[in-house]
């Protein structure tokens with residue numbers, strides 16, 4: 367066995383690279399180990415290629431608004447799916463290249479291979495044993511696929527394989543209506559594929575029944591959407607039969623979007639000498655990312671806490687900093703924010719509806735059907751629901767399926783982080799005409815239920831009750 371390293375980072379995804387950035391500031395005595403292709407899930411098969419596909423689909427979808435605008439000839443437009451996929455891969459390659467740059471310059475300190483823990487301070491990779499004062503595990507996650515579905519061969523896709531397709535078949539089922547399922551079902555349908563979608567009891571993680579109803583209705587207008595029953599697949603001649611309850615459809619291929627599982631199998635957690643939960647997961651402190659009281663840190667999708675990119679980046683940062691300290695620092699985590707890139711955008715900020723006590727919570731809402739700026743741009747669909755503390759008027763959370771929901775969700779996350787009240791938010795400027803005036807309508811609905819703080823304050827400046835002006 368060679369010298370003792372200061373830190374070993376296992377996994378060169380977004381969390382691993384973020385940890386690497388921090389570790390390098392304090393020591394050069396480290397290695398980073400990655401199994402499979404380098405370049406991060408986000409850039410290779412995750413956030414970025416999925417958004418590239420969505421953008422193409424939405425650009426094509428826009429043609430349906432042209433006649434109303436007075437633009438003629440949209441019926442002549444066609445979509446070249448192979449070209450769309452080529453562009454996705456071209457962009458993907460560029461994004462991957464930019465992430466690989468960091469690790470390429472590391473030389474022998476970047477090791478390709480599958481690591482396996484042997485003890486809290488030792489692991490094995492490519493038949494060699496490495497020892498370190500600290501180990502950061504950031505091994506990411508993989509798509510869940512029931513074993514029996516693997517018999518479908520190339521007729522079963524996940525996002526690991528979707529963007530590699532040269533073209534797409536005429537009929538597809540999307541199973542699972544979480545983040546990936548909702549985004550991809552809508553995009554594929556907008557690219558002209560006959561999509562049928564199947565989901566469990568939730569849609570895109572929403573918990574507010576009114577937002578769920580609007581989101582299901584809007585998506586259900588674009589493609590058949592069957593919720594509430596587990597889908598089963600079967601190969602029938604060259605087709606795939608998808609059944610969920612009484613709903614049945616024959617398709618050419620299925621995109622499985624059933625969730626993701628942390629890459630922890632055969633990672634050697636049992637060698638850490640601490641109890642693991644029923645999923646084989648060790649206890650991880652979300653404020654320090656430390657595993658129990660061991661010199662081991664678990665960051666990113668691998669810890670199954672909040673599998674999102676900005677959280678993976680934060681967790682790499684926390685793990686990287688703490689790996690260089692004798693006593694780990696506790697970090698206050700950011701306000702919760704989840705954005706699903708459907709059209710309209712689905713977003714959840716702060717506390718979810720279901721987490722709040724209805725007796726202590728006020729709700730204000732806006733429907734975008736009649737909102738002035740949304741109508742002007744033919745984006746007038748969706749709902750936004752805000753939740754505030756009934757006593758203090760403090761904004762607690764929001765769920766929405768709304769135009770510009772990605773931007774408004776950021777504003778609301780800022781407000782929640784700063785513990786702003788509804789009145790304080792109404793004190794801020796709202797330009798005219800913008801979609802955020804819809805957010806102001808929802809805030810005013812909340813303010814109307816709260817005691818007046820100061821009758822002579824600009825937060826009290828009310829509505830015109832006019833679509834053109836509000």
Ligand SMILES: Cc1cc2nc3c(=O)[nH]c(=O)nc-3n(C[C@H](O)[C@H](O)[C@H](O)COP(=O)(O)OP(=O)(O)OC[C@H]3O[C@@H](n4cnc5c(N)ncnc54)[C@H](O)[C@@H]3O)c2cc1C
Pocket residue numbers: 376377378379380381382399400401402403404405406407408411412413414416479480481482504505506507525546629633665666667668672673674675676678
């Ligand atoms: C289709 C899709 C769309 C997404 N869209 C968004 C989005 O819009 N916004 C958002 O915030 N998030 C999105 N996400 C989630 C986001 O991509 C992830 O949360 C993030 O990339 C996780 O980063 P990570 O570093 O934890 O894991 P990864 O990037 O997966 O990195 C882990 C690395 O560890 C390697 N590894 C695994 N096991 C071992 C081992 N034993 N030894 C060595 N190396 C190992 C893996 O091969 C991999 O290279 C999306 C995900 C998907 C799949």
Ligand SMILES: NC(=O)c1ccc[n+]([C@@H]2O[C@H](COP(=O)([O-])OP(=O)(O)OC[C@H]3O[C@@H](n4cnc5c(N)ncnc54)[C@H](O)[C@@H]3O)[C@@H](O)[C@H]2O)c1
Pocket residue numbers: 541542543544545546547549564565566567568569570595596597598623624625626672673674704705706707
């Ligand atoms: N915009 C974003 O932020 C974004 C986009 C894509 C992915 N992601 C990340 O990727 C992760 C994985 O996404 P995902 O959509 O695969 O998982 P998910 O956990 O969000 O959703 C999976 C869904 O599949 C359903 N399901 C499972 N088995 C089923 C079956 N047999 N029939 C019908 N429905 C079934 C579940 O009820 C669940 O609603 C997410 O947790 C998210 O963190 C984020």
